[in-house]
Amino acid sequence: MNALTKRITAVATAIAIAAVPAVALGEDGALVTADWLAENLTNPDVRVFEVSVDTGVYERGHIPGAVNLAWHTDLVDTVRRDIVSSQGLEAILQAAGVTEDTTVVLYGDNNNWFAAWGAWVFDIHGIHDVKLLDGGRKLWEAEGLPLDTATPEYAASSIDLPDDAAPLRARLVDVLEVVEGGADVSLVDIRGPKEYSGEIFAPEGVQELSVRAGHIPGAVNFPWGGAVNEDGTFKSADELKAAFAAIGIDGTKPIITYCRIGERSSHTWFVLSRILGYEVRNYDGSWTEYGNAVGVPIDNPSGTVWGKI
Known part of the structure; x- marks a missing residue:
């Protein structure tokens, strides 16, 4: 083998290695494993963000190099009830040094609850291949992987997000078209x-935000936590398909997910859309909007009216 042949072989091998998927599951590479992320913590083409329910947990220790995103300030419009604007997210990504070629990985506590919501927001604004750390913070800590308390600093990028939002969001009018x-x-x-x-109106310890209890007529129930294993990882695609098929959700027609304020339903949006490849929109107005809307029908099997039986 001459020198030129050796060089061509070496380059081809390098390209092949680089092309190996960095993901664990999902039709479109929706997840990365803890092992993969641990090996890529210093990879300049990977940027990690933490989006946790407990916004203070980041300061107590986070995945080295991870940028903190506070769901209630960084990823929302703080003046009106809305998600962060394209320009607002663009500024965050630029400050974190994210480019068009960066692999973005999100993770968080509570089985990636708000990390999945962050993935939905990122996807809406043009970061379509954002990935979740399978198992999230729970698995990372359980495996004794490194944590850091330092706040990372990165050279700013010039990433430019599209102004037009991806059609991943359902509004009240879309839901009423169904009902x-x-x-x-x-x-x-x-x-x-x-x-x-x-x-009940809301989970124990969570503020009640609607004047009526119940659900949107015609909706089927799939508690979001049913999509994950005990260690916080997602169940296999086959298991998820079977679980949703059992309640009539098989991807043959469009889907709208909802919950109370749209964050838990984004976790199910991620499962159905990114792992199973179904056509899904998340209704982030959810029950706090629908349950308070005037002149819309509800279904209340428990027979509660204004909190009374």
Whole structure:
């Protein structure tokens, strides 16, 4: 083998190695494993973000190099009820040094609850291949992988996000087209059974934000936590397909997910859309909008009216 042949072989091998998927599951590479991330913590083409329910946990220790995103300030419009604007997210990504070629990985506590919501927001604004750390913070800590308390600094980038949002968001009018207009769309309520039935307004310890209890007529119930294993990792695609098929959700028609304020339902959006490849929108107005809307029908199997039986 001459020198030129050796060089061509070496380059081809390097390209082949670089092309190996950095993901664990999902039709479009939706997840990365903890092992893969641990090996790529210093990779300049990988940027990690933490989006946790407990916004203070980042300061107590986070994955080295991870940038903190506070869900209630960084990823929302703080003046109106809305997600962060394209320009707002663009500024965050530029400050974190994210480019068009960066592999973006999100993770968080509570089985990646708000990390999945962050992935939905990123996807809406043009970061379509954002990935979740399978198992999230729970698995990372359980495996004794490194944590850091330092706040990372990166050279700013010039990434430019599109102004037009991806069609991943459902509005009240879209839901009413299903409920009252007969649109052939599946509704998936991912709250707990007691919320779905109207027995309670919100999970214990969570503020009640709606004046009526129950669910959107025609919606099926799939509590969001049913998509993950005990260690926080997602169940296999086959298991997820079977679980959703059992309640009539098989991807043959469009889907809208919802919960109380749209964050838990983004976790199910991620499962159905990014792992199973179904056509899904997340209704982030969710029950706090629908349950408070005037003149819209609800279903309340528990028979509660204004909090009374």
